[in-house]
Amino acid sequence: MATESRHRGSTDSELVKTARAGDPSAFHELVDRYAGFLFALAVSLSGNAADAEDMVQETLAGAFRGVAAFEGRASVKTWLTRILIRQAARHCRTARRRRATFLPLEAAAESHAAGASGHTAADTRLDVMAAIGSLSPEHRAVIVLRELQGLSYEEMALALEVPRGTVESRLFRARREMQELLKEYLG
Amino acid sequence: MIECRQSQALGAYHDGELPEPSRAALAEHLRACPVCAAELGRLEKMSRLIRAAERPEMPREVLDRLHRSVDLQPRITMLHVAEVCAAIAASILLVSTVWLWRVSAAREAGPIPLWETAAVAPQDPSGVAAQEQLAQWIVQDLSRKNGHD
Numbered sequence: 001m002a003t004e005s006r007h008r009g010s011t012d013s014e015l016v017k018t019a020r021a022g023d024p025s026a027f028h029e030l031v032d033r034y035a036g037f038l039f040a041l042a043v044s045l046s047g048n049a050a051d052a053e054d055m056v057q058e059t060l061a062g063a064f065r066g067v068a069a070f071e072g073r074a075s076v077k078t079w080l081t082r083i084l085i086r087q088a089a090r091h092c093r094t095a096r097r098r099r100a101t102f103l104p105l106e107a108a109a110e111s112h113a114a115g116a117s118g119h120t121a122a123d124t125r126l127d128v129m130a131a132i133g134s135l136s137p138e139h140r141a142v143i144v145l146r147e148l149q150g151l152s153y154e155e156m157a158l159a160l161e162v163p164r165g166t167v168e169s170r171l172f173r174a175r176r177e178m179q180e181l182l183k184e185y186l187g
Numbered sequence: 188m189i190e191c192r193q194s195q196a197l198g199a200y201h202d203g204e205l206p207e208p209s210r211a212a213l214a215e216h217l218r219a220c221p222v223c224a225a226e227l228g229r230l231e232k233m234s235r236l237i238r239a240a241e242r243p244e245m246p247r248e249v250l251d252r253l254h255r256s257v258d259l260q261p262r263i264t265m266l267h268v269a270e271v272c273a274a275i276a277a278s279i280l281l282v283s284t285v286w287l288w289r290v291s292a293a294r295e296a297g298p299i300p301l302w303e304t305a306a307v308a309p310q311d312p313s314g315v316a317a318q319e320q321l322a323q324w325i326v327q328d329l330s331r332k333n334g335h336d
Contacts, residue, residue, distance in 0.1 A: 056253060060253060128239075143237070148237065171198055175198060186236075
């Protein structure tokens, strides 16, 4: 269900303003623009597509409810990322209680533990996913936001609601951990 | 692993987040420090490795479902408001019921016995009159309870 191109030329801020005025098609345009980005981010954070879809749906619901309060101090992308990160943290807590979290990542971790020999592209991908999945939620978030989504430190600080210095220190420690987990690839 | 004091800044350098003149100073340092140069090499290799990991494409039907869930939001919000209102109304009803029940239970129990109010009655300095008064109240109260009034 793609939206009409009526809003295609509008900036994100204009879309937010129009959505706030009660035009749902403007919000649908924002969904078209950012759903793919949010979905990829959610898959990297949760480890599976089903949980990722739930997280994106909850993120968009939160954004829809909060659009009137959005002040535009951060970009729409950063605002949505921030909501998704909160949803991911909530989801992680719930999933941990259910003891069913990160199933594909856990499967990948098992494969990693079994020892990846030959290092085909699929093995490498599984090992990288396993390494990301084994990080703490804070470290996973900085690695995914920086390495996979390419956010700047400033954008990450806004999305994670922490000072820039915290982003840098988390990233430093997360990278050290990743280097240790992927040492057989890094030589 | 041999550590260099400059290694903390390598991440920011690698990410293009180190401002000048620190960036130029670290670039200069990298030419002279094999430990940092090797560490930077590992950072670059790791970034390539992570970025090469397949990024999932969002299926078309997921996008459709997301659009439909957005369409449902106004109704969900209204439902949520209705739920909150219903919860508040139920709470008020419960509190009122408990209050009314306690008031009617207190009425059925009858007036407070006179002798139970003696503690707040004015006392005379000698205490004799007060004791007599208290005795009279107890007798009156017991008589009334035994049906002698």
